[in-house]
Amino acid sequence: MTSTPVVRPYRPQDRAAVEDICVLTAHNGGDSRPHYEDPGIFPTTFALPYVKLEPELAFVLDDGRGQAVGYVVGAADTARFAEGFRAKWLPRVADRYPRPSGQPANADEAIVALLHDPERMVVPEVAAYPAHLHIDLLPAWQGRGHGRELMRTLLAALGEKGVPAVHLVMVTANTRARAFYDRLGFHEIDVPDPGPVTYLGRTTGRLDRL
Numbered sequence: 001m002t003s004t005p006v007v008r009p010y011r012p013q014d015r016a017a018v019e020d021i022c023v024l025t026a027h028n029g030g031d032s033r034p035h036y037e038d039p040g041i042f043p044t045t046f047a048l049p050y051v052k053l054e055p056e057l058a059f060v061l062d063d064g065r066g067q068a069v070g071y072v073v074g075a076a077d078t079a080r081f082a083e084g085f086r087a088k089w090l091p092r093v094a095d096r097y098p099r100p101s102g103q104p105a106n107a108d109e110a111i112v113a114l115l116h117d118p119e120r121m122v123v124p125e126v127a128a129y130p131a132h133l134h135i136d137l138l139p140a141w142q143g144r145g146h147g148r149e150l151m152r153t154l155l156a157a158l159g160e161k162g163v164p165a166v167h168l169v170m171v172t173a174n175t176r177a178r179a180f181y182d183r184l185g186f187h188e189i190d191v192p193d194p195g196p197v198t199y200l201g202r203t204t205g206r207l208d209r210l
Contacts, residue, residue: 003064005146007153010051010058010071017068018051018060019043025136028174037108041097045115046134047073049089053081059153061137061146070137072150076163078121078132085118125191129167129201131158151184152210159204167201184210 010018022043026032032039050073051058061070075081097112104110114120121132133154137147158166167189170177173196186200 005064005069005141006062007059007146007149008062010055010060010068010073014060014068014071015048015051018047018071021068021071021136021138022047024138028171029177030139035107036111037106041108041111041115044093044097045111047071047136049085050075050134052089053084057154057157059150059157061141061150063141069141070135070146070150072133072135072154074131074133074154074158074166076131076158076161078126078130078167081132082118082121085121090116090118123191123199126167126189126199126201129165129189131163131166131204133166133168135168147180148184148210152207155204155207155210159207163204165201165203167199169197169199172196172198 019040023033023039024031026039026042026046027035032042036042054073054075057074057076059072060068063069093115097115099116100109100113104113126132133151135147135150135154137150155166168181168186170181172178178198178200181200184202185206186202189199189201191199
C-alpha cells in the first residue's frame with residue numbers, strides 16, 4: 001500500500017527531522033556538512049527558533065509514514081520576531097554558540113555572528129512585507145509540487161492572521177531556488193548593498209495562482 005505525502009502542522013517530535021533537513025539543504029541548497037565544522041548552527045539560527053517562537057506558522061511535508069521530509073516556517077511580524085529571538089531564543093543557545101570575538105574567522109563563525117544579530121532581520125526596505133519565511137525540502141522530494149503546497153499552506157495561514165505580504169532572503173548563488181520562487185510569484189525587492197543574498201517578496205493573497 002502506497003502512503004500519500006501530506007502537508008501538516010509541525011509537531012514537537014518533528015524537531016530532529018527539521019534539524020536534519022536544514023543541515024542537508026543549508027549550503028546553497030545542498031549538504032552543509034562538508035563545509036562546516038558544526039552545521040548544527042544552521043537549524044539553530046534558521047529553523048528551530050521559528051518552531052519555538054511561532055509554532056502555529058510551522059508546517060512539514062510528511063512522507064505519509066510520519067516522517068518529515070520538508071518544512072516551511074515563518075514569522076508573522078519580523079520586528080516582533082527579532083525581539084523574541086533576542087529575549088527568548090538566544091539565551092537558550094548562546095552557550096553552545098558563543099558570539100565570535102572580532103570579525104568571523106571562518107564559515108562557522110560567520111553564521112554564529114548572524115545568530116547573535118537577530119536585528120539584522122529588520123530591514124527598512126521590506127517593511128511592506130512584514131512576515132518572512134524559510135522553506136526547505138530534502139532533494140529527493142523537490143520538483144514534485146510539494147514545495148508549492150508547503151508555501152501555499154503558510155501563505156494561507158499568514159493571510160488568516162491578516163498579514164498582507166511576506167518576504168524571504170535567499171543566497172543569490174542558489175539559482176534553482178530563485179527559479180522556484182519566481183514560479184510562485186515572488187519578485188525581487190531592492191535592498192542597498194545586500195551582499196551575497198537577494199530579497200524577494202509577494203502578497204499572501206492570490207493563492208489560486210500558486
